[in-house]
Amino acid sequence: xxxxxxxxxxxxxxxxxxxxxxxxxxxxxxxxxxxxxxxxxxxxxxxxxxxxxxxxxxxxxxxxxxxxxxxxxxxxxxxxxxxxxxxxxxxxxxxxxxxxxxxxxxxxxxxxxxxxxxxxxxxxxxxxxxxxxxxxxxxxxxxxxxxxxxxxxxxxxxxxxxxxxxxxxxxxxxxxxxxxxxxxxxxxxxxxxxxxxxxxxxxxxxxxxxxxxxxxxxxxxxxxxxxxxxxxxxxxxxxxxxxxxxxxxxxxxxxxxxxxxxxxxxxxx
Numbered sequence: 001x002x003x004x005x006x007x008x009x010x011x012x013x014x015x016x017x018x019x020x021x022x023x024x025x026x027x028x029x030x031x032x033x034x035x036x037x038x039x040x041x042x043x044x045x046x047x048x049x050x051x052x053x054x055x056x057x058x059x060x061x062x063x064x065x066x067x068x069x070x071x072x073x074x075x076x077x078x079x080x081x082x083x084x085x086x087x088x089x090x091x092x093x094x095x096x097x098x099x100x101x102x103x104x105x106x107x108x109x110x111x112x113x114x115x116x117x118x119x120x121x122x123x124x125x126x127x128x129x130x131x132x133x134x135x136x137x138x139x140x141x142x143x144x145x146x147x148x149x150x151x152x153x154x155x156x157x158x159x160x161x162x163x164x165x166x167x168x169x170x171x172x173x174x175x176x177x178x179x180x181x182x183x184x185x186x187x188x189x190x191x192x193x194x195x196x197x198x199x200x201x202x203x204x205x206x207x208x209x210x211x212x213x214x215x216x217x218x219x220x221x222x223x224x225x226x227x228x229x230x231x232x233x234x235x236x237x238x239x240x241x242x243x244x245x246x247x248x249x250x251x252x253x254x255x256x257x258x259x260x261x262x263x264x265x266x267x268x269x
Contacts, residue, residue, distance in 0.1 A: 010104040011096055019090050038106045039113075043076055046113050052121065068124055075120045076113060083112060118157070130158050132210035140199035148196070152234045156191050159210060163187055166214040175218075178228060186224070188232025190217055 018027050040059040048056050057064055092108050095101040121127045135155040142148035164183050171179045205212050
């Protein structure tokens with residue numbers, strides 16, 4: 001019989017050494033040489049995909065960036081360094097060993113970068129501080145399918161982890177294992193199917209919409225037969241067609257930021 005091919009581990013030996021011995025000078029220098037440039041480019045790529053810059057820039061030449069976008073890049077790079085030194089390598093290795101992560105470190109960190117960019121962009125006023133009520137109601141207000149899908153993606157990005165926790169804390173004992181094993185399917189169903197189905201009733205709900213909908217969803221366990229194996233089609237993504245997009249070529253940076261601020265003010269009302 002032919003030998004079964006063994007899948008190569010995404011963990012390289014340098015990361016294992018760092019986990020075992022800590023950030024010794026030699027290991028830190030090796031990490032810098034092997035990963036520093038790749039991680040900077042990950043930030044650049046994410047900034048472009050998320051609409052914070054019009055086109056990709058070279059992280060070695062930052063003079064083309066406006067002051068606020070330069071601050072966004074530098075703050076994210078600084079926060080990423082803090083996260084890596086604070087245990088991100090060990091977290092990555094643990095999740096690979098548990099079978100929860102199958103990608104290499106630089107791509108795993110890409111997801112961390114995306115969240116850091118959103119947090120820093122909010123602190124700089126580049127995107128609004130979204131609330132669940134605003135995000136969910138915006139889904140229902142969408143007139144076009146593409147707009148609705150973009151807003152579902154944004155809501156997932158902002159609140160998917162919160163709704164997963166809400167399901168697990170609310171699940172009765174006899175349903176907990178089923179929901180736990182399939183929580184990503186259940187969350188997809190919640191955002192893509194359940195929320196749009198509740199739109200006509202949302203105006204009567206108070207501001208804690210997310211908790212109310214989570215209660216309704218778990219209490220009405222008849223949804224679960226469809227939710228447990230639901231294949232979602234909307235990827236969580238930090239973009240929203242109304243509050244952020246590619247900057248038009250003829251729009252100045254100040255005009256763009258002013259438009260973003262107006263969107264933020266609309267979202268807070």
